Amino acid sequence: MTTSDVRAALLSADPRLSKFSPLPRILAFDEFDSGTHGWTELLGNYNGRGDLSTVDDHMRDFRPPQLSACNFFDIGTHGALSGTYALKLATRPHKGHTAVAIRRLTMSGRGLVQLETYFAFKSEATLGGGAELDNFGDVQWDGNTHPSEAQFGAFTVATDLCGDGGLRYHTVARYQNTDLDNHFTRRWMAPTVPEPTPREHFEGKVKLEYAADFTAPNPEDWQAFGEPQELCYNEVPTKVNWHYLRWLIDTDKRRNVELQVNDRVMDMRDVPVPPYEERYETLENLLNFYFSVRTHSSVRNFLFLDSVLISVDW
Amino acid sequence: MTAVLERDTTFDTRFATEPYEVAWAGEARWFVQHIGGDGTATYVTQVSPDGITWCDLDDQEHVVEPGKLVSWPAAGFGHWLRLRAKVEGSVQVRIHLAVKA
Incomplete structure (x- = not known):
């Protein structure tokens, strides 16, 4: 029996790990039933006096992640996949608002990096109102499809990476459920430009408004990849079905490799990974991951994460 | 945790x-x-069964004046917390919620 066989046997016999497919070295295994495990609110940069009015408007309100028992008005506590609590990102009920949770590490090598998670996405339930609320976007309530699904905008998984003398870049995968007009698109996308940074604002190059899309503000700077994919919203806003996501990137080649979401594996090797033209300081070996959720309606959008596993081949 | x-x-x-x-x-x-601001606000802790519908936790009102930091505990809450506030004038607020198991 080889070392590899022993490792595979140990992983498959462990009910906590056997639902993942980790690379050889596990950097982080975050089951949110036991805490937030370092996933925290993202905030833009501020000056030397702690003056938060110097934070970029579009990066000042990404909301604190919550430990959620997935409590709902109709059935009470839903609970998570691996226990009672999940990590919840919640937007404000403001069109375009984004909630972001980030996890900060550094790289001790280069090569493959894989993030796996079990996630669910929901819109907040609407209570009361008139019959007009049975319609939203492309949906007319018919006992199966529910307007809540059309009130969900998009969620994103991404990195912030830097090294080799300040060369900084992001890898990004976004599921766009609806466009900004609330029509279903149900597609995977990535930006063709790097994310605007506080330094670019400081230098007067960019100034974005509150609720701008911080990953890439111009919708024309996003490019679809793979084929459209319908996920399991499951009819109403209070049923939580967990989806598997596995995302592989290569920090040696500075590119994406592939994205698996449930039974779909998408080749991402040709998805652009545009680096910043200018070099960045204080970020050597930066290895950040973030999840975000953005509402395209005036309804709160939620991204629930049961667990996250980050592994590498170095 | 602090939010x-x-x-x-x-x-x-x-x-x-x-x-x-x-x-x-x-x-x-x-x-x-x-x-910031020169106004005053009065805060009341609220609880909720579902995160959508809210009621006051108690009859305690907490007044915060310009430049002040005020703190109070919440006990016997359910699964959700928020504050509601009445504002006189203009106020610039920073609100931390510290929670423990």
Whole structure:
């Protein structure tokens, strides 16, 4: 029996790990039933006096992640996949608002990096109102499809990476459920430009408004990849079905490799990974991951994460 | 855990903080700081069965004046917490919620 066989046997016999497919070295295994495990609110940069009015408007309100028992008005506590609590990102009920949770590490090598998670996405339930609320976007309530699904905008998984003398870049995968007009698109996308940074604002190059899309503000700077994919919203806003996501990137080649979401594996090797033209300081070996959720309606959008596993081949 | 529910936000009318889930927590304490503005606000802790419908936790009103930091505990809450506030004048507020198991 080889070392590899022993490792595979140990992983498959462990009910906590056997639902993942980790690379050889596990950097982080975050089951949110036991805490937030370092996933925290993202905030833009501020000056030397702690003056938060110097934070970029579009990066000042990404909301604190919550430990959620997935409590709902109709059935009470839903609970998570691996226990009672999940990590919840919640937007404000403001069109375009984004909630972001980030996890900060550094790289001790280069090569493959894989993030796996079990996630669910929901819109907040609407209570009361008139019959007009049975319609939203492309949906007319018919006992199966529910307007809540059309009130969900998009969620994103991404990195912030830097090294080799300040060369900084992001890898990004976004599921766009609806466009900004609330029509279903149900597609995977990535930006063709790097994310605007506080330094670019400081230098007067960019100034974005509150609720701008911080990953890439111009919708024309996003490019679809793979084929459209319908996920399991499951009819109403209070049923939580967990989806598997596995995302592989290569920090040696500075590119994406592939994205698996449930039974779909998408080749991402040709998805652009545009680096910043200018070099960045204080970020050597930066290895950040973030999840975000953005509402395209005036309804709160939620991204629930049961667990996250980050592994590498170095 | 500490959550910053408002970060130097300016209000000149009544408001409520975003819903925050605390099902896992046994203790909670609010810290409300007026870092700007010349107004005064009165805060009341609210609870909810579902994060959508809210009622006051108790009849305690907490007044915060310009430049002051005021703190109070919340006990016997359910799975959600928020604050509602009445504002006189203009206030710039920083609100921390500290929760423990």
